[in-house]
Amino acid sequence: MSAPANLFGNLRTLTPSRVGVATADGTAPTRSVLDFQQAYALARDAIHEPLDAAGIARAVAPLPSRLVRSQTPDRGTYLRRPDLGRRLHAECLIDLPAIGCDVVFVVADGLSARAVEQHVAPVLKLAVERLEGWSVGPVVIASQARVAIGDEIGACLGAEFCVVLIGERPGLSVSDSLGVYITRKPAIGRMDSDRNCISNIHANGGLSHAQAAAKIAWLLKQARKIGQTGVTLKDEMVEGVIEHGAV
Amino acid sequence: MATYRASAGGQSYRFSGLSSLLAAASPRRSGDELASLAAQSDTERVAARYALADLPLASFLAENVVPYETDEVTRLIADTHDAEAFAPFSTMTVGGFRDWLLSFEADAHTLKAGARGFTPEMIAAVSKLMRNQDLIAVSRKCTVIxxxxxxxxxxxxxxxxxxxxxxxxxxxxxxxxxxxxxxxxxxxxxxxxxxxxxxxxxxxxxxxxxxxxxxxxxxxxxxxxxxxxxxxxxxxxxxxxxxxxxxxxxxxxxxxxxxxxxxxxxxxxxxxxxxxxxxxxxxxxxxxxxxxxxxxxxxxxxxxxxxxxxxxxxxxxxxxxxxxxxxxxxxxxxxxxxxxxxxxxxxxxxxxxxxxxxxxxxxxxxxxxxxxxxxxxxxxxxxxxxxxxxxxxxxxxxxxxxxxxxxxxxxxxxxxxxxxxxxxxxxxxxxxxxxxxxxxxxxxxxxxxxxxxxxxxxxxxxxxxx
Missing domain, CATH: 3.20.20.70 (Aldolase class I)
Known part of the structure; x- marks a missing residue:
């Protein structure tokens, strides 16, 4: 009898998963239990880190940006009251006049400000480069925000498409994963089935910035062609079979 | 919509409609608080459970928590309800149903025979009167292959x-x-x-x-x-x-x-x-x-x-x-x-x-x-x-x-x-x-x-x- 822990040596490099943990008795050894607890502690702490919105604004320049916040007063409320995180604070409405544009990018902290700080600026830059001929609204940077805040923001600005870039909830292996949600004709009350999602944009075996940007542009162009986002817009991007790549 | 009344701790409470009674009787849950449906106090919660315990199971066939006309899930529940399978339970209250579920009479066979006679609302209701131990004991008796x-x-x-x-x-x-x-x-x-x-x-x-x-x-x-x-x-x-x-x-x-x-x-x-x-x-x-x-x-x-x-x-x-x-x-x-x-x-x-x-x-x-x-x-x-x-x-x-x-x-x-x-x-x-x-x-x-x-x-x- 030989423990999987011994067998898995080199195979571990093929996945970020915690494979081959068991000892010869089929139990988890002390070291792996403590490693797990350490990763858990780091993830828990990451959730509470605040977003440096001004820093994001500098990072996405020269694209113009607006800073807004949701109706959530603090992180504790944010976790318990998703409804407040989906709505703009009333005082922010004045910063979002109905200018009309093809697409607005909304940056939301979600559950990982770290993900936003690590990935938003490069993904945004590469995505905008691929959208030649599209009018792009100001980047709206939203604190204590959930995905659906993009519906209200997109509606205020009169955008045809809203692309929300949001920090996904931290896991044990990755605490800086970025997710993207694309919605046509954003308006309060849109359902999840109206959106297309791209998840797992991060450096630990996730989607690279270039891959994410290409997929955003592909989905936007396809959505414009068929006049829809959501479950009717199928991701049939040929390069869509993702390769295992670093960011 | 029926109104239900019960008292607990010397105070009386009323609940309008099955939905609010069920919600108030539910164990404390952040989602129900988010939806402003939860009991306002522990005393109100237990009052709701007294009211629920006395409610006939058949009430759930008379009042839909989501309208039949506009919801295909309600229609599915109502239209596929097996009245014959429900017959042995038709005079039970929710509290009586709990007692029956915990009795020897409720076994793999009788539970299986009743399944198509139970609606989700009935089962949800009785679960609210059950401790974790009860939930475990009854689940264990059911075999679904x-x-x-x-x-x-x-x-x-x-x-x-x-x-x-x-x-x-x-x-x-x-x-x-x-x-x-x-x-x-x-x-x-x-x-x-x-x-x-x-x-x-x-x-x-x-x-x-x-x-x-x-x-x-x-x-x-x-x-x-x-x-x-x-x-x-x-x-x-x-x-x-x-x-x-x-x-x-x-x-x-x-x-x-x-x-x-x-x-x-x-x-x-x-x-x-x-x-x-x-x-x-x-x-x-x-x-x-x-x-x-x-x-x-x-x-x-x-x-x-x-x-x-x-x-x-x-x-x-x-x-x-x-x-x-x-x-x-x-x-x-x-x-x-x-x-x-x-x-x-x-x-x-x-x-x-x-x-x-x-x-x-x-x-x-x-x-x-x-x-x-x-x-x-x-x-x-x-x-x-x-x-x-x-x-x-x-x-x-x-x-x-x-x-x-x-x-x-x-x-x-x-x-x-x-x-x-x-x-x-x-x-x-x-x-x-x-x-x-x-x-x-x-x-x-x-x-x-x-x-x-x-x-x-x-x-x-x-x-x-x-």
């Missing part, structure tokens, strides 16, 4: 979904995780991948890979790529070797619309999968996932508490004769289930409601990192679920799902349950594991064997040898 390439749900057996997710669906990365699971004897309920993207080619590639692996080892289990039901229909049309059709379902028509589905789409998918005739032992081809809070998160709860809405989702599931129904109990986050206590309670409620309604109920005992829960709570929940006779649990390498970013049970946890509670895999899968020398039976316990030569051979066969 489902079959595809093996037999799931037999007494003394615990199935597992082997969940080998990878952040970019890398085939080798997934193969390593599958290998880990098989070495620990997991995977009889299903080897099921949540794909990182909904790209069609990608899903086709994953389904192909799972099928090749299964065939190479003649594994008596089934595979699934958990993509949207409409994608699976298209994959079947493309000729992909689809064993099971997956879909998340919820307890109202509008919540299901939020998932992009309705009953006729599910029917179409079921028929498509059945037409492939891939089952060998049986032909239960549907795999559903649910979870308390799903309806509220789509703002489609109709003023009904989340536990009752969850039970209504089971009415959707049972219409399609599923192989697997999985309540992903802590996945949705602290706004619905705040902490370990709420997650554990909800897991037991879901198992109880699902089994009483006749479903092959499994549970993903899990939590996200923004909930007030940790691995200790999962230890507690999987132990309780196993005692309660859950059909299957979810297992991921090292408890850490690196794609979905949440924690569930691990393969080592499965060994813990087999070692300490004596549960064994599905019989066909167990025979295969023994033939492969992957497990040994020691004092009736199925324990991992870790045969070095076999393991190296498998590494080779799944294309991982360097």
């Amino acid at each position: 489902s079959t595809f390439r093996n037999t799931l749900g037999l007494q003394g057996r615990l199935g597992t979904r082997l969940q080998p997710n990878h952040p970019t669906d890398d085939l080798k990365g997934i193969a390593v995780a599958i290998l880990d699971g098989l070495l620990n004897g997991a995977g009889d309920a299903v080897i099921g991948i949540n794909p990182a993207t909904d790209n069609m080619q990608n899903s086709a590639r994953l389904i192909g890979m799972l099928d090749e692996l299964r065939q190479a080892y003649r594994m008596p289990t089934q595979s699934c790529v958990l993509t949207h039901v409409t994608n699976t229909i298209r994959l079947i049309e493309m000729g992909a070797p689809v064993d099971l059709v997956f879909q998340s379902v919820a307890g109202s028509q509008t919540a299901n619309e939020g998932f992009g589905i309705n009953l006729s789409i599910l029917k179409e998918a079921q028929e498509a999968a059945l037409s492939l005739g891939r089952g060998t032992v049986g032909n239960d081809v549907m795999y559903f996932e649910t979870g308390q809070g799903a309806a509220l998160s789509a703002n489609a709860h109709h003023g009904v508490d989340q536990q009752t809405m969850e039970a209504r989702a089971y009415a959707v599931a049972r219409h399609f004769q599923p192989l697997l129904v999985n309540t992903v109990v802590g996945f949705i986050g602290p706004e619905y289930l705040y902490d370990g206590k709420q997650i554990i309670r909800a897991g037991l409620e879901d198992l109880f409601c699902g089994k009483l309604l006749g479903l092959p109920m499994g549970c993903d005992a899990c939590y996200t990192n923004h909930s007030e829960a940790d691995q200790d709570d999962i230890d507690t929940l999987i132990t309780l679920l196993t005692v309660a006779g859950v059909n299957f649990i979810i297992t991921v390498p090292g408890s850490d799902d690196v794609m979905l970013s949440y924690q569930s049970a691990s393969f080592e946890d499965l060994t813990f349950l087999r070692k300490n509670l004596g549960v064994r895999p599905a019989p066909e899968f167990e025979t295969w594991l023994l033939e492969m020398d992957l497990i040994r039976l020691s004092g009736g316990r199925a324990l991992p064997n870790y045969p070095r030569d076999r393991m190296l051979g498998m590494v080779d066969a799944v294309g991982l040898a360097s």
Whole structure:
């Protein structure tokens, strides 16, 4: 009898998963239990880190940006009251006049400000480069925000498409994963089935910035062609079979 | 709408309508508080339970919590209700029903006979009068068997979904995780991948890979790529070797619309999968996932508490004769289930409601990192679920799902349950594991064997040898 822990040596490099943990008795050894607890502690702490919105604004320049916040007063409320995180604070409405544009990018902290700080600026830059001929609204940077805040923001600005870039909830292996949600004709009350999602944009075996940007542009162009986002817009991007790549 | 009255602690309370009575009687839950449906105090909660205990079960046939005219889930519940099966219970109150469920008279046979006579609302109601112990005791009495390439749900057996997710669906990365699971004897309920993207080619590639692996080892289990039901229909049309059709379902028509589905789409998918005739032992081809809070998160709860809405989702599931129904109990986050206590309670409620309604109920005992829960709570929940006779649990390498970013049970946890509670895999899968020398039976316990030569051979066969 030989423990999987011994067998898995080199195979571990093929996945970020915690494979081959068991000892010869089929139990988890002390070291792996403590490693797990350490990763858990780091993830828990990451959730509470605040977003440096001004820093994001500098990072996405020269694209113009607006800073807004949701109706959530603090992180504790944010976790318990998703409804407040989906709505703009009333005082922010004045910063979002109905200018009309093809697409607005909304940056939301979600559950990982770290993900936003690590990935938003490069993904945004590469995505905008691929959208030649599209009018792009100001980047709206939203604190204590959930995905659906993009519906209200997109509606205020009169955008045809809203692309929300949001920090996904931290896991044990990755605490800086970025997710993207694309919605046509954003308006309060849109359902999840109206959106297309791209998840797992991060450096630990996730989607690279270039891959994410290409997929955003592909989905936007396809959505414009068929006049829809959501479950009717199928991701049939040929390069869509993702390769295992670093960011 | 009827008004219900009860007093507790010298104070009287009134509840207008079944929905508000059910919500007030529900154990404390952050989702019901979010929806402003929860009892305002513990005293009000217990008053609601007194009122609920005296309510005739038949009341739930007279008043719908979600309107019949506008909701196809309500219509499904009402139109498929079996009055004959309900007859023995027609004069019981909810409190009397609890007492009956705990009595000797309620056994595997009588519970099965009653299943089609129970509505989700009745079962949700009685669960609110039950302690965790009661939920466990009654769940344990229910046997629900489902079959595809093996037999799931037999007494003394615990199935597992082997969940080998990878952040970019890398085939080798997934193969390593599958290998880990098989070495620990997991995977009889299903080897099921949540794909990182909904790209069609990608899903086709994953389904192909799972099928090749299964065939190479003649594994008596089934595979699934958990993509949207409409994608699976298209994959079947493309000729992909689809064993099971997956879909998340919820307890109202509008919540299901939020998932992009309705009953006729599910029917179409079921028929498509059945037409492939891939089952060998049986032909239960549907795999559903649910979870308390799903309806509220789509703002489609109709003023009904989340536990009752969850039970209504089971009415959707049972219409399609599923192989697997999985309540992903802590996945949705602290706004619905705040902490370990709420997650554990909800897991037991879901198992109880699902089994009483006749479903092959499994549970993903899990939590996200923004909930007030940790691995200790999962230890507690999987132990309780196993005692309660859950059909299957979810297992991921090292408890850490690196794609979905949440924690569930691990393969080592499965060994813990087999070692300490004596549960064994599905019989066909167990025979295969023994033939492969992957497990040994020691004092009736199925324990991992870790045969070095076999393991190296498998590494080779799944294309991982360097």
